[in-house]
Amino acid sequence: MDHFANRSGSLHAEDVPLTAIAEAVGTPVYVYSVATMKRHAEVMLDAVAGCGSGEPLVAYAVKANPNGAVLRVLQGCGLGADVVSIGEYRRARAAGIAPERIVFSGVGKTAEEMAEALAGGVLQFNAESIEEARMLSAIADAQGKSAPIGFRINPDVEAGTHAKITTGTADNKFGIPAAEALGAYAEAERLPGLKVQGITVHIGSQLVSIAPLEAAFRRLGELIGALRAQGSDIRLADLGGGLGVPHGADQPQPALPEAYGAMVRRVTADWNCRLVFEPGRLIVGNAGVLLTRVVRVKPGASHPWLIVDAGMNDLMRPALYDAWHGIEAVTPRGAKATVNVVGPVCESGDTFAMAREMDAVEAGDLVLFRTAGAYGATMANGYNSRPLTPEVLVDGDRWALVRKRIDLSDCAEVDPDWR
Numbered sequence: 527m528d529h530f531a532n533r534s535g536s537l538h539a540e541d542v543p544l545t546a547i548a549e550a551v552g553t554p555v556y557v558y559s560v561a562t563m564k565r566h567a568e569v570m571l572d573a574v575a576g577c578g579s580g581e582p583l584v585a586y587a588v589k590a591n592p593n594g595a596v597l598r599v600l601q602g603c604g605l606g607a608d609v610v611s612i613g614e615y616r617r618a619r620a621a622g623i624a625p626e627r628i629v630f631s632g633v634g635k636t637a638e639e640m641a642e643a644l645a646g647g648v649l650q651f652n653a654e655s656i657e658e659a660r661m662l663s664a665i666a667d668a669q670g671k672s673a674p675i676g677f678r679i680n681p682d683v684e685a686g687t688h689a690k691i692t693t694g695t696a697d698n699k700f701g702i703p704a705a706e707a708l709g710a711y712a713e714a715e716r717l718p719g720l721k722v723q724g725i726t727v728h729i730g731s732q733l734v735s736i737a738p739l740e741a742a743f744r745r746l747g748e749l750i751g752a753l754r755a756q757g758s759d760i761r762l763a764d765l766g767g768g769l770g771v772p773h774g775a776d777q778p779q780p781a782l783p784e785a786y787g788a789m790v791r792r793v794t795a796d797w798n799c800r801l802v803f804e805p806g807r808l809i810v811g812n813a814g815v816l817l818t819r820v821v822r823v824k825p826g827a828s829h830p831w832l833i834v835d836a837g838m839n840d841l842m843r844p845a846l847y848d849a850w851h852g853i854e855a856v857t858p859r860g861a862k863a864t865v866n867v868v869g870p871v872c873e874s875g876d877t878f879a880m881a882r883e884m885d886a887v888e889a890g891d892l893v894l895f896r897t898a899g900a901y902g903a904t905m906a907n908g909y910n911s912r913p914l915t916p917e918v919l920v921d922g923d924r925w926a927l928v929r930k931r932i933d934l935s936d937c938a939e940v941d942p943d944w945r
């Protein structure tokens with residue numbers, strides 16, 4: 527069963543007034559479905575229900591899509607937040623997510639970020655080094671507080687995803703090696719201002735198989751036993767995110783959340799820990815599309831160039847990771863064509879697809895990129911002085927602009943006019 531194929535919730539031209547949105551807001555524009563997000567949140571909550579001791583926390587990885595309206599919808603679904611910067615922390619709080627439902631991850635938290643999050647409250651700081659734990663200890667001690675902390679373990683497991691979104695091998699900057707964990711926890715126990723309570727792991731994103739996750743979780747399980755024997759009261763295990771989403775019928779089909787939940791239940795049965803999950807892409811990836819208009823079709827040596835008004839600055843994933851996104855006409859004309867789909871940016875990397883067979887389209891037609899709800903708008907930038915892409919939320923038959931197009935052509939920089 528494909529949880530992402532429910533036509534009533536998915537963003538399909540027949541269900542969503544994409545043409546009206548494009549006319550009112552202009553293109554390119556990100557469009558997100560509230561119904562799909564809610565359904566994905568429910569699928570994840572159901573998949574992990576009853577896992578671990580106490581109520582599991584699904585802490586949505588804000589980095590996937592930090593739009594405030596999206597966060598408010600997910601808060602309403604009962605999700606917490608996994609944040610990696612004070613900006614994400616503030617957004618989560620502004621959306622009404624309670625401090626005790628927020629975990630603070632990230633390899634480079636600054637003293638200022640830790641101080642503000644500690645003052646505001648978090649469920650746990652996921653520390654990625656003993657150096658970070660020492661800094662947190664000093665900050666907490668100065669505030670007269672006890673900072674809840676867990677270490678992120680780097681289990682040295684190959685996630686089987688793209689190298690640039692693999693995070694759990696020895697060559698990656700993330701976490702502390704499993705072999706150094708006992709020493710790190712022992713030191714943290716001696717530091718003032720820390721409440722050593724947890725452990726966490728996250729090995730990468732868009733994972734198709736759950737076997738690497740299982741291997742990583744088993745390593746965590748071994749460590750929990752060893753840490754308890756050493757005197758650390760580990761009560762919270764944060765299993766990270768990373769579950770992949772389907773991108774198309776002929777693309778690799780990731781394991782379903784139910785299979786993931788069953789594996790977690792099996793592996794963690796005797797951990798006696800509360801569990802936290804940090805899904806990002808799973809919740810919002812297939813809840814969004816990037817809507818763009820064909821600027822022109824130009825002849826090419828192998829295939830015609832389909833030049834759209836979205837560029838690599840609007841959706842970076844194909845340029846960064848050679849990521850595959852479904853591309854469709856909003857109003858198909860019936861015929862098919864094989865084309866190279868590119869944007870207007872002055873880089874050859876500004877390519878969304880080469881030799882793609884898709885709906886035949888003409889200049890002025892609307893085209894959508896699928897699976898753009900995660901790591902789309904949030905990674906957009908203003909390269910080539912292009913505006914930051916606006917975002918629209920659709921709920922049933924109503925829709926609203928939830929981020930305006932941000933114009934970067936007005937020379938907002940401070941300019942001393944030196945010549």
Ligand SMILES: Cc1ncc(COP(=O)(O)O)c(C=O)c1O
Binds near residue numbers: 632730766769
């Ligand atoms: C620590 C951490 N948690 C959660 C996530 C969310 O990952 P995903 O969107 O693949 O579920 C990420 C991103 O890979 C991450 O770095």
Ligand SMILES: N[C@@H](CCCC[NH3+])C(=O)O
Binds near residue numbers: 847901
């Ligand atoms: N930005 C990546 C995912 C990285 C997740 C963050 N650790 C993507 O678009 O696939």
